[in-house]
Amino acid sequence: MTTVERRFPEQRPDALFVPEMATIKGAANLTAQDRLFDIELPGGKNLGHKPGQFVEVSMYGFGEAPISVSSSPAQDGSFELCVRKLGGLTGKLHTLGEGDAVGIRGPFGNGFPMEDFEGTDCLIVAGGIGMAPLRSVVNTILADRDKYGRMMLLYGNRNPDDILFKDELKAWAEDDRNQILVTIDRPAEGWAGNVGVVTTLFEQIALDPSRRVVAAVVGPPVMYRFVYAELTMKHIPDDHIYFSLERRMKCGVGKCGHCQIEGKYVCIDGPVFTGAELGQFRESI
Amino acid sequence: MSQPAAYVITRPRLAEWVGKLIGRAQVIAPRRAQGGDVAYDIVETPDQVAWDYSTSINPLKRFLFPQGDELLRWQRAGDDGLQLEPTYDETDRIFLAVRSCDLSGVLFLDRVFSREPEDVYYMTRRQHSTLISLTCSEPVEDCFCVCADAGPFLETGFDLQLTALSDDYLVEVGTEKGQELINQAEGLFAPAPDELIQARRDLEKEVEARFAEHKSYFAAALRKVTFDRVPDELWEEMADRCLECGGCSFVCPTCTCFLTADWQSEGEGHRDRLWDSCLYSCYTLEASGHNPRAQRRDRVKARFFHKLSYQFAKELETHGCVGCGRCIATCLGSNDMPTVTARIRRGAI
Numbered sequence: 001m002t003t004v005e006r007r008f009p010e011q012r013p014d015a016l017f018v019p020e021m022a023t024i025k026g027a028a029n030l031t032a033q034d035r036l037f038d039i040e041l042p043g044g045k046n047l048g049h050k051p052g053q054f055v056e057v058s059m060y061g062f063g064e065a066p067i068s069v070s071s072s073p074a075q076d077g078s079f080e081l082c083v084r085k086l087g088g089l090t091g092k093l094h095t096l097g098e099g100d101a102v103g104i105r106g107p108f109g110n111g112f113p114m115e116d117f118e119g120t121d122c123l124i125v126a127g128g129i130g131m132a133p134l135r136s137v138v139n140t141i142l143a144d145r146d147k148y149g150r151m152m153l154l155y156g157n158r159n160p161d162d163i164l165f166k167d168e169l170k171a172w173a174e175d176d177r178n179q180i181l182v183t184i185d186r187p188a189e190g191w192a193g194n195v196g197v198v199t200t201l202f203e204q205i206a207l208d209p210s211r212r213v214v215a216a217v218v219g220p221p222v223m224y225r226f227v228y229a230e231l232t233m234k235h236i237p238d239d240h241i242y243f244s245l246e247r248r249m250k251c252g253v254g255k256c257g258h259c260q261i262e263g264k265y266v267c268i269d270g271p272v273f274t275g276a277e278l279g280q281f282r283e284s285i
Numbered sequence: 286m287s288q289p290a291a292y293v294i295t296r297p298r299l300a301e302w303v304g305k306l307i308g309r310a311q312v313i314a315p316r317r318a319q320g321g322d323v324a325y326d327i328v329e330t331p332d333q334v335a336w337d338y339s340t341s342i343n344p345l346k347r348f349l350f351p352q353g354d355e356l357l358r359w360q361r362a363g364d365d366g367l368q369l370e371p372t373y374d375e376t377d378r379i380f381l382a383v384r385s386c387d388l389s390g391v392l393f394l395d396r397v398f399s400r401e402p403e404d405v406y407y408m409t410r411r412q413h414s415t416l417i418s419l420t421c422s423e424p425v426e427d428c429f430c431v432c433a434d435a436g437p438f439l440e441t442g443f444d445l446q447l448t449a450l451s452d453d454y455l456v457e458v459g460t461e462k463g464q465e466l467i468n469q470a471e472g473l474f475a476p477a478p479d480e481l482i483q484a485r486r487d488l489e490k491e492v493e494a495r496f497a498e499h500k501s502y503f504a505a506a507l508r509k510v511t512f513d514r515v516p517d518e519l520w521e522e523m524a525d526r527c528l529e530c531g532g533c534s535f536v537c538p539t540c541t542c543f544l545t546a547d548w549q550s551e552g553e554g555h556r557d558r559l560w561d562s563c564l565y566s567c568y569t570l571e572a573s574g575h576n577p578r579a580q581r582r583d584r585v586k587a588r589f590f591h592k593l594s595y596q597f598a599k600e601l602e603t604h605g606c607v608g609c610g611r612c613i614a615t616c617l618g619s620n621d622m623p624t625v626t627a628r629i630r631r632g633a634i
Contacts, residue, residue, distance in 0.1 A: 017356045018371045061549030086572040101366045248571050257542035263596025
């Protein structure tokens with residue numbers, strides 16, 4: 001089992017809860033409820049994140065929310081956040097566009113250990129907005145394609161209108177080392193693709209038994225149990241499966257207590273946990 | 286020349302000393318409030334210190350980690366956006382005549398907030414604080430510091446520790462900061478004679494015997510909570526008694542959960558952190574509507590897991606209870622620490 005390593009951003013010591021003023025370089029709606037922001041830190045410096053890490057986004061007067069980084073660390077000079085409109089803060093965030101300012105703290109959390117994915121076949125399972133952090137994983141793989149084996153992406157959504165990064169999905173599928181499978185939960189007009197929850201895609205992938213496979217899973221909590229069962233049936237060991245957990249977080253630095261799970265803090269010990277670690281928590285999903 | 290580790294001060298001189306302290310820093314001490322309750326509060330004159338008090342209704346938490354604590358403020362600067370400024374409290378504070386359990390509570394907060402990354406807001410207040418404790422000689426109905434290893438006498442953690450002996454107070458020095466206070470109070474303190482130090486030792490033994498009746502069974506509870514051997518029905522039963530008032534969290538010297546909230550008016554605003562309680566139903570509610578602890582049973586369990594499990598104790602070097610007994614006085618459903626540990630130990634209602 002991989003040991004948990006707590007990572008903290010290198011910041012001024014007095015900057016614990018003081019965000020940096022960042023600027024939105026560009027923003028575009030991906031769906032009716034999801035908006036992608038391209039954000040630049042002061043001086044164009046890089047965020048320095050790992051795929052799977054998150055930042056605390058500040059809207060002064062509205063509060064702070066943890067949002068996972070959607071761009072690859074390879075992206076230079078800015079980073080991207082894909083934000084779903086759900087409450088007061090994200091609603092306000094959706095009204096912002098190019099040139100507007102937001103506060104950023106982070107990056108926080110452990111992120112996916114990408115070195116563990118190198119030289120292996122990568123199985124990526126995304127549900128809904130879970131695609132946002134996994135896009136960072138995908139683009140990290142694609143940025144240095146030869147370092148990794150096959151990449152299989154299984155992506156489930158409620159309906160076709162919810163699918164994020166449609167153009168990118170097409171572009172990713174052009175390389176035959178990548179297998180991109182998308183499904184929607186229920187039949188919809190104009191949809192000719194797969195229908196059924198994300199686990200129905202597992203029968204379409206063939207794993208090479210001679211190769212090591214590492215899985216990354218992000219999606220709604222209800223999905224994890226079923227995906228975990230499928231991965232186990234494919235003989236992927238617990239410590240090769242990485243889940244990212246969602247929790248209400250206020251501070252991001254292991255102080256406020258909200259994200260505790262039985263001795264762990266999702267914000268600093270996670271949000272990425274192995275299947276083996278999750279098996280030890282009763283409350284995890 | 287090495288300095289003695291213990292001094293003696295007479296009662297009349299004690300008042301004089303407190304007067305000097307009040308001139309130098311904000312002094313927080315037990316103070317009698319309306320209705321006869323004693324609470325730690327700011328004192329302006331030496332006679333306001335309730336030396337004969339048994340226990341304070343509040344711990345020291347609110348002075349070091351206030352219920353509403355401003356983290357930063359901002360001003361809108363034209364079209365160029367905002368000017369941000371963190372707000373630190375650098376008030377010099379002397380906490381005087383603090384009970385051992387409450388001082389132990391501060392030491393617990395120290396461990397929480399000094400853990401990497403250091404909480405600069407708390408640590409700033411703490412660096413400007415001096416802790417002068419007062420040992421206990423009479424147990425109070427609700428308290429159980431002996432079981433929690435948090436009193437009635439302390440070995441370390443204090444800057445100065447006072448013990449009331451017949452005519453005088455014995456003063457033990459714990460830190461250089463404490464020694465400094467003694468040095469500054471010219472002529473008020475005298476090195477303690479050996480018989481007085483012996484008298485304090487004798488008193489400690491006598492007091493510990495007197496405190497021994499009050500018990501909270503931590504060891505057994507810790508074992509069962511750690512290995513998840515507490516039946517769900519027991520958590521369920523405790524949850525039925527919980528009113529979700531959050532009172533236990535707010536009076537607890539070791540509870541540190543907080544949320545943050547923004548306040549904004551024309552052109553300016555501030556972000557505060559506010560005490561939160563893990564028993565509130567929205568504590569873990571996510572934006573998606575998913576709530577990992579939607580059931581009250583799970584929240585009660587999470588609270589006692591945090592206080593009692595080895596998983597947390599190994600990180601903070603102790604379990605999360607100092608035996609002050611405030612949860613006994615506060616919880617209307619008797620979900621207080623001694624009752625809960627007793628139930629967990631028995632494994633039944």
